[in-house]
Amino acid sequence: MHEMGITQGILAASVDAVKGEGGTRINEIRISVGEMTEVVEDALQFAFEALRAEPDYAMAAGAVLLVTHVPASSACPTCDGEVFEHGRFDGQCPKCGNPFVEPRSGHELRIDSIDFD
């Protein structure tokens, strides 16, 4: 259940950022989670609901967590760096079959933006 630690990271960083802007209440936190990470959205939402009530994160007590899933993509060095999307088990270049490709997306764990008052 490493989603608990990840959610603490989301809440702590968001509270810091919003305090820095002079805000007092967080309405929505938007994050991106890559498809190649080991993060489960249900567990993230569960941890978020449990943790947002903690005194340290009081300004996020009514906040919503919005998750955007980012598909995995890689670039093939032998096909002029052409980028292709793929799943967990088919990361080989669809044109030449090269398995030694360079990951471009899919490993994100990022806070994109925060909506606050």
Next chain:
Amino acid sequence: MAEIDLSRPILDRNEELAAGNRALFAEAGVFVLDLMASPGAGKTSTILATIAALRDRYRIAVIEGDIASRVDAEKISAHGIPAVQINTGGACHLESDMIRRAVDALPLDELDLVIIENVGNLVCPTEFDLGEHAKVMILSVPEGHDKPYKYPGIFQIAEAVVLNKVDTMPVFDFDEAEFRTVVGKLNARAPIFPISATKGDGVDAWAEWLAGRVDAVKRA
């Protein structure tokens, strides 16, 4: 109502501390290995076999991560190797600040290789950079050849895969060819080292790979 565009990594605090660890390791010229596996795959036995193979060539220390207890650190210490125990108190993985505190208890300048035994878990340790040079995972034969289908992330992030307990292959329904095919699809770069940590089979090839990495850091 207002909005901030943050575009900030969620784990940036851990990543900053990992960068600090990396700088410490570079300054000391010590190679750091993060060893991950499920409970019972043979992490401690593999570490002991690795120590036996390399202790004449390198000065080695071990950082033992566990939810509770000191049993693994005691096993390592019994072989005359410095071992620091980290108890996570329930956390399913190690983080950079824990490694930093453990490293402060080690004579880093007098070491060539530090092996971190992560908490037994095939999921959580994959997301956390500790500042290590390489993450390596161990799968054991009794766990089954289908594990890469169930836990692909750890196979994708590992720089090498150790397949332990190969001496039990005749007893279990483990399809090594299929295992190699699926690991190849997930991570074409990772070599696979079949070993029996307790019997010693295959340990030399694994230890030579590791020695190559340690030497590269010492030369740098």
